[in-house]
Amino acid sequence: MARVNIVLIGPPAAGKSRSGRRLARALDRRFADTDKLIQAAHGPIRTIFEEQGEAAFRAIERETIRHALTQFDVVSLGGGAVMDPATQELLLQAPVIVVHLTVRPEAVAERIDNDKRPLIKSLDDWKALVEARRDTYERLASISVDTSFRPMRRVIDDILELLEQHSALTEAEVEHLQAARRGRTQHALHDIDGDEHDDEGDDQP
């Protein structure tokens, strides 16, 4: 089938930014993280929240997502992006497959041990955000993968398998993955666990 956009949604620190980039690399597709695009165009996310407020950030985010879906094949969103009704419409109407990454509180605790997300100062903040958003994440999701205590390679393997089951990959991508699984070619996920340094800066300043 023709290429459809793959969009990653889910709670903060579920792994959307990092997994999205690895997934795109495995499929040889163009990747964007909308928080990164926002930072490049408007400066640090924390500063936007502090100086302009959350509503202004959400407006910037909405337009960034709309644009990103026209330019990139794999797009990781920020955790709160899907609470915007226009973004929800976009994801429901566009030819998009929505990958929902989940993570349990026990697993996320060590991932949010930093001061990089303006809406999250504690694990309780994270739990409250997720509780308020869970129904929306689930309603929009085409597929869900839990990332708790699971290495990136496993997470990406699961996503690829589910994308294949949902006929969301091109014939060439399916053939490549199947050949890789049979061991006839270099494994498609060969560099999934590659240079860890390329993941620096996933989190927002």
Ligand SMILES: Nc1ncnc2c1ncn2[C@@H]1O[C@H](COP(=O)(O)OP(=O)(O)O)[C@@H](O)[C@H]1O
């Ligand atoms: N499967 C995983 N196992 C362990 N740590 C992970 C996993 N996926 C992501 N992380 C780490 O969790 C943190 C948040 O990941 P990130 O991709 O920025 O999440 P998100 O974009 O969903 O907020 C980063 O430090 C990242 O390295």
Ligand SMILES: O=C(O)C1=C[C@@H](OP(=O)(O)O)[C@@H](O)[C@H](O)C1
């Ligand atoms: O949950 C949220 O509202 C936010 C999540 C962040 O992205 P990640 O989910 O990638 O951390 C970022 O967009 C901003 O700090 C707001």
Ligand SMILES: [Mg+2]
């Ligand atoms: Mg992110």
